[in-house]
Amino acid sequence: MNTTDLIGKSIPRIDGPLKVTGEAKYSSDFQFPGMLFAVSVPATIANGEVSSIDTKLAKSLPGVREIFTSENMDKLYRSDGNHEARAPLEDQQISYWGQYVALAVADSIEAATAAAHAVQVTYKPSSVDVRNLNKAEIPNTGNGRGDPSTAFENSAVKLDEIYRTPTETHNPMELHATVAVYDAGTGYTVYETTQGVGGARGALSRQLGESGDRVRVITRFLGSGFGGKINTWPHAALTCMAAKVLGKPVQTVVTRKQEFECVGHRSATIQRVRIGASSDGKLQALLHDYASASAMDSGNGENCGEATWSFYGVPNLQVSGSVVHRNIGSPTAMRGPGAVPGVYATESAMDEMAIKLGLDPIQFRILNEPAVDPSNNQPFSSRHYLECLAIGAEKIGWHKRNPKPGTLHDGEELIGYGVGGGSWFAGRGGANVNVELHDDGTANVLCGTQDIGTGTYTIFAQIVSEKLGIPIHKIRVTIGDSNLPGGPMSGGSMVTATIIPATLDGVKQAITMLLSKATAMQGSPFSSEFNDSLKYENGMVTGGKKSIPFAEILKGMKMKSIVGEGHSGGNFGGGYSMHSYVAHFAVVGWTPSIARLRVKRVVSAIDGGRIINVKTGRNQILGAVIMGVGMALFEGTHYEKNYGAPINSNYADYLVPTHADAPKIDVHFLDHPDIHVNELGARGIGEIGLAGVAPAIGNAVYNATGKRVRSLPIRIEDLILP
Numbered sequence: 001m002n003t004t005d006l007i008g009k010s011i012p013r014i015d016g017p018l019k020v021t022g023e024a025k026y027s028s029d030f031q032f033p034g035m036l037f038a039v040s041v042p043a044t045i046a047n048g049e050v051s052s053i054d055t056k057l058a059k060s061l062p063g064v065r066e067i068f069t070s071e072n073m074d075k076l077y078r079s080d081g082n083h084e085a086r087a088p089l090e091d092q093q094i095s096y097w098g099q100y101v102a103l104a105v106a107d108s109i110e111a112a113t114a115a116a117h118a119v120q121v122t123y124k125p126s127s128v129d130v131r132n133l134n135k136a137e138i139p140n141t142g143n144g145r146g147d148p149s150t151a152f153e154n155s156a157v158k159l160d161e162i163y164r165t166p167t168e169t170h171n172p173m174e175l176h177a178t179v180a181v182y183d184a185g186t187g188y189t190v191y192e193t194t195q196g197v198g199g200a201r202g203a204l205s206r207q208l209g210e211s212g213d214r215v216r217v218i219t220r221f222l223g224s225g226f227g228g229k230i231n232t233w234p235h236a237a238l239t240c241m242a243a244k245v246l247g248k249p250v251q252t253v254v255t256r257k258q259e260f261e262c263v264g265h266r267s268a269t270i271q272r273v274r275i276g277a278s279s280d281g282k283l284q285a286l287l288h289d290y291a292s293a294s295a296m297d298s299g300n301g302e303n304c305g306e307a308t309w310s311f312y313g314v315p316n317l318q319v320s321g322s323v324v325h326r327n328i329g330s331p332t333a334m335r336g337p338g339a340v341p342g343v344y345a346t347e348s349a350m351d352e353m354a355i356k357l358g359l360d361p362i363q364f365r366i367l368n369e370p371a372v373d374p375s376n377n378q379p380f381s382s383r384h385y386l387e388c389l390a391i392g393a394e395k396i397g398w399h400k401r402n403p404k405p406g407t408l409h410d411g412e413e414l415i416g417y418g419v420g421g422g423s424w425f426a427g428r429g430g431a432n433v434n435v436e437l438h439d440d441g442t443a444n445v446l447c448g449t450q451d452i453g454t455g456t457y458t459i460f461a462q463i464v465s466e467k468l469g470i471p472i473h474k475i476r477v478t479i480g481d482s483n484l485p486g487g488p489m490s491g492g493s494m495v496t497a498t499i500i501p502a503t504l505d506g507v508k509q510a511i512t513m514l515l516s517k518a519t520a521m522q523g524s525p526f527s528s529e530f531n532d533s534l535k536y537e538n539g540m541v542t543g544g545k546k547s548i549p550f551a552e553i554l555k556g557m558k559m560k561s562i563v564g565e566g567h568s569g570g571n572f573g574g575g576y577s578m579h580s581y582v583a584h585f586a587v588v589g590w591t592p593s594i595a596r597l598r599v600k601r602v603v604s605a606i607d608g609g610r611i612i613n614v615k616t617g618r619n620q621i622l623g624a625v626i627m628g629v630g631m632a633l634f635e636g637t638h639y640e641k642n643y644g645a646p647i648n649s650n651y652a653d654y655l656v657p658t659h660a661d662a663p664k665i666d667v668h669f670l671d672h673p674d675i676h677v678n679e680l681g682a683r684g685i686g687e688i689g690l691a692g693v694a695p696a697i698g699n700a701v702y703n704a705t706g707k708r709v710r711s712l713p714i715r716i717e718d719l720i721l722p
């Protein structure tokens with residue numbers, strides 16, 4: 001590919017060949033001579049105390065190096081940036097099933113697994129609380145605007161319903177893993193499955209009691225994370241500790257079963273939504289009150305009101321949230337944290353309300369589109385939600401929908417149409433990006449961020465290729481290392497928006513430096529010219545009638561490379577309300593005779609500013625929509641009520657959509673650059689791909705069947721039983 005007109009195009013991943021050939025190194029692919037393997041011993045109670053740990057048998061097994069318990073391990077400290085408040089193996093208290101009580105380290109994964117099983121632990125159990133959330137736990141005093149209670153009471157048409165979402169487990173294909181190498185001189189090198197090498201470096205250094213410069217975190221490739229890999233989990237610090245004490249590299253790979261126990265999940269929620277409207281469909285009041293389940297010593301939960309504040313033009317609003325505590329592991333961020341379960345409730349309620357009002361659900365939304373952000377009266381930086389609705393409606397064929405449920409047939413199959421909207425705040429953090437020009441005509445871009453799988457490698461290469469006029473195959477991208485100039489964590493749909501200004505600045509700095517060299521170089525054809533009359537264009541420095549490739553200037557200067565250090569600050573609004581928007585449309589089919597429910601089609605109309613790479617962007621939305629099918633119809637982690645163990649803790653029993661469950665998906669990107677966010681107008685799209693899918697499906701199920709299911713996942717039992 002020789003064109004350098006790449007921004008906004010469908011560009012194949014530059015790391016694609018590495019991935020499909022198996023060359024790409026994920027954390028657990030880093031292997032070292034003499035490396036040991038660690039396997040943790042999980043608690044088999046969910047509440048109580050460890051009374052004794054007998055490691056004699058385990059230690060006697062062949063190949064076993066050490067069994068670490070709170071008695072014989074090196075001290076680990078508490079730290080922010082690790083989702084468990086307590087340090088790993090801090091004391092004998094157990095508050096969830098699967099909490100680590102010991103760590104077995106051996107020469108092979110098999111020996112370590114056998115040793116972990118041979119550790120004999122006795123417990124003093126206490127009674128376990130993993131109850132489902134109940135209505136009494138929903139709060140009713142929160143923040144908001146206007147006088148929501150009075151406005152609701154006085155509304156001509158009212159809706160008051162409860163919606164529930166279950167515990168969901170992230171389940172990225174790549175298991176959480178840590179490979180730690182310790183050197184007494186330089187400290188730790190940690191190959192970690194993290195969405196933020198900088199954050200992980202900080203959290204691990206604090207837990208290990210080391211200064212930050214003695215911990216280096218490397219994440220070259222990540223098999224996704226969905227939020228579950230934003231912060232570090234207990235195995236990471238334990239693995240580092242073991243590597244130091246034993247003087248050998250140590251690897252831990254969390255098992256699939258443990259993914260359900262001790263590395264986070266999306267909290268279950270219970271949400272009460274009250275909507276009051278005038279009889280002509282103008283919203284008067286919206287009250288969104290919710291509780292989510294957290295661990296005993298955690299405050300993490302789902303901030304379900306994330307999108308509620310600004311989405312509709314409603315003068316009277318209440319948002320109240322609380323977390324309640326259960327004997328479960330710590331929850332954490334999962335794609336669209338808060339907003340995704342939140343808009344499930346509010347967008348389902350909007351559908352129910354439209355029906356009460358006798359309005360088309362799209363019309364109802366149009367009637368309540370705000371002119372400015374009603375939460376702060378700020379103008380929107382760029383909001384085209386109504387266009388999302390219009391385009392989505394056209395592409396799905398909304399005119400074919402029959403508002404009367406259970407009336408549209410395709411043979412025996414009942415067909416239903418549904419819509420659900422979503423938003424996610426947009427902005428950007430600060431970042432540092434170095435852009436190097438080399439004397440062989442190549443460029444290298446370096447940043448301490450990482451590619452979660454969304455295409456960050458490619459985005460960097462596209463921008464630098466276009467701005468420097470160097471073909472993309474001559475651009476190297478170096479990311480995934482905490483020693484690099486600090487960059488964003490891969491979360492909150494913010495990497496692309498964040499790296500753009502710093503990358504553009506890096507390019508600018510590199511060019512400025514190059515131009516200054518162009519006149520300084522001995523025998524320079526430009527020496528008689530002034531610096532500011534020189535131009536950099538398409539890889540060449542041009543002045544007067546002469547053009548020289550940048551590589552020649554470096555050679556003339558006897559320099560291997562020059563580096564432009566790019567920096568940018570954050571921007572989280574600055575007087576504008578910044579969000580990405582989406583309208584998802586779903587068509588479902590219900591065949592009563594065989595109790596088959598299918599999502600047949602999804603259309604997603606995305607207002608995400610300028611899309612830098614349409615191919616990787618579309619890829620993100622496809623994955624998110626399938627995740628939404630899982631949320632709507634399949635997913636849910638179940639805790640056994642007496643023991644507190646997640647009982648469907650594997651890919652067979654925790655249902656996710658298979659290929660056969662995937663609908664036909666049509667992704668449409670609106671093209672309205674949001675220049676308030678950054679120079680290229682790019683906003684994030686990771687979270688809005690999911691926000692709104694589940695309610696669109698639920699609303700379509702109602703339209704097909706006449707059954708309103710207010711608790712996810714929607715099961716066929718819900719549709720069959722009276």
Ligand code: MOS
Nearest residue numbers: 227334335491492
């Ligand atoms: Mo996302 S839940 O911010 O990784």
